Amino acid sequence: MAKALRRIGRRFPDYGWSWPTGGLDQLLKAALLPDDEAAARHAARWLDENEIDAVSFREHRLLAAISDRSGRKLAGHPAHPRLVGLQKMLWTKSRLAMREAEPALQAMVGAGCAVMLIKGASRIAVNASAQRGRVAHDIDILVRPQDMLAAFDVLTQRDWQIATGVSPQFLRTRLASLRSMNFFKGNFGDIDLHQQAYDGSQQSAEDDLAIWQRARFAEFNGVRLLVPSPADRMTLAIAHGGLDAHTHSDWLVDCTVAIQGGEVDWEVFADIVARRHLAVAAAVALSYLSLEIGIAVPPGELARTVASADRAGLSRWSSVLQAKPRTDFGGLVWLSRGFAKQLRLKRKKGRLQQPAATVWRGKPVLRRAKPAPAAFALSQALPSPNMAGEMMLDVTVRIVVPPVRRRIEMEINAGGLHVARLRSLVISRAGGEKVLHFRGRVSHGEAGRALMLEARPSRQFRSWDNEAEIAAYGALPFQLLSARFSPTR
Structure with missing residues (x-):
């Protein structure tokens, strides 16, 4: 006999404390309530009390779903034209993002990679009509670890830019x-x-392997790819949504769609939740959907999830804090959630680790450097060494720094190989000319190729048309003053 569901309270640390409230709750009810008339009333009330242009992308994503569902019922509302325009704009951007990704996805499949769509893209692949109300400006794909290099090469060879600003040579390592x-x-x-x-x-x-075994094929913009099973789509939505404090809230819509599709294997769902320690986040999500929205979550499964979460011990407090929408945070909650996040980050240690990247730290040269004939440039070939084996390389450069606090990022690469990352931190906002000295070890194999010193941005942008962003993050031209090889000691 299934265990009865206990009462869910709204006080910390019970799961109702983390339920959405206020305007976010209104939007979710407008998107999710089973009763169409009640949903439309919530939407109209939200539109009466809020300006579409004044809210964030989180709300815009839900408004797209609401427009798709209740657009006709809201036709008489003064905000209806703006609502429809927002939905069309978001739909267009999603379509353009999918169209841009299509050749790369096809190339990955052609290269022998197994590619699985996750998050919003997987829902659209399962049901193409969902793209009217599901924003997917970024396409999340999962590949097996053994396919990571091939997928990476497909993207870099087709001029996809790495968002962090590092070179492909560095990231390959x-x-x-x-x-x-x-x-x-x-x-x-x-x-x-x-x-x-x-x-x-x-x-x-175990579940990293099982997710591939449970996956099924679907068409995405004409490309045949894998998508997670309904149970996996739900746990993925809960796992990501329960960590980011509702930065986006349409993950609850994704969960609802999976439940209403009637294909969720609840035994598989419970197994994933247990293996991945998702019971608290799942209890928050399912209790809200069932008790506050009225979604038909099987009562026995909800009771089982809540009972599992109740046994989570002190980690329950941490998970409840991380699941609460950030718009509901007070000062104490901010501090508590920050502490909970640090505990979660600590649990990551020991996973996917490899030796730290080689970083040469720049030191200021206090004596006045002699003028050099070399022009300022974003890349400069280094002279070839006249020795073999391991050796030390000393590099001195002159850089004109903008009047902002920022990092100076440089790399030494040898063809397709990464040699070293050079970094210096500029604390003063005075700006002006700086002379920096870097020193590190290079090997015979690296020195046997032409070494290139390259300036790198500290992050990447689609277009570099903002002067403040260029000053804070752009690659800084440098003048190579000296590069000297010497034996190791």
């Missing part, structure tokens, strides 16, 4: 330690490449 990385191309292309579907604190080696 770190692939084994990265769960995901973001790439973009043009005005709309945005792909998040994952080799693990879940956060580092939610890992399960």
Whole structure:
């Protein structure tokens, strides 16, 4: 006999404390309530009390779903034209993002990669009509670890930019330690490449294999790809949504769609929740959907999930804090959630680790450097060494720094190989000319190729047309003053 569901309270640390409230609750009810008339009333009330242009992307994503559902019922509302315009704009951007990603996805499949869509893209692949109300400006894909390099090469060879600003040569050396990385191309292309579907604190080696076994094929813009099973789509939505304090809230819509589809294997769902320690986040989500929205979550499954969460011990407090929408945070909650996040990050240690990247720290040269004939440039070939084996390399550069606090990022690469990362921190906002000295070890194999010193941005943008962003993050031209090889000691 199934265990009866206990009462869910609204006080911390019970799960109702983390339910959405206020305007977010209104929007979710407008998107999710089973009664169409009641949903439309919530939508109209929200539109009466809020300006569409004044809210964030989180609300816009839900408004797209509401427009798709209740657009005709809201036709007489003064905000209706703006609501329809917002939905069309978001739909257009999603379509353009999918179109930009299509050739890369097809190339990955052609290269022999198994590619699985996750998050919003998977819902659209299962039901193409969902794209009217489901925003997917970034395409999240999962590949097996053994396919990570091939997928990475497909993107970099097709001019997809790495969002962090590092070079492809550097990132290739770190692939084994990265769960995901973001790439973009043009005005709309945005792909998040994952080799693990879940956060580092939610890992399960057994389920990492099982998610592929449960996956099924679907068409996405004409490309045949894999999508997670309904149970996996739900747990993925809960796992990501329960960590980011409702930065986006349409993950609850994704859960509802999966439940209403009637294909969720609840035994599989319970197994994933247990293996990945998602019971508290699942209890928050399912109790809200069932008790506050009226979604038909099987009572026995809800009771089982809540009972499992109740046994989570002190980690329950941490998970409840992380699941609460950030718009509901007070000062004490902010501090408590920050502490909970640090505990979660600590649990990540020991996973996907590899030796730290080689970083040469720049030291200011206090004596006045002699003028050099070399022009300022973003890349400069270094002279070839006249010795073999391991050796030390001393590099001195002159850089004109903007009047902002920022990092100076440089790299030494040898063809397709990464040699070293050079970094210096500028604390003063005075700006002006700086002379920096870097010193590190290079090997015979690296020195046997032409070494290039390159300036790198500290982050990447689609277009560099903002002077403040260029000053704070752009690659800084440098003048090579000297590069000297010497034996190791």
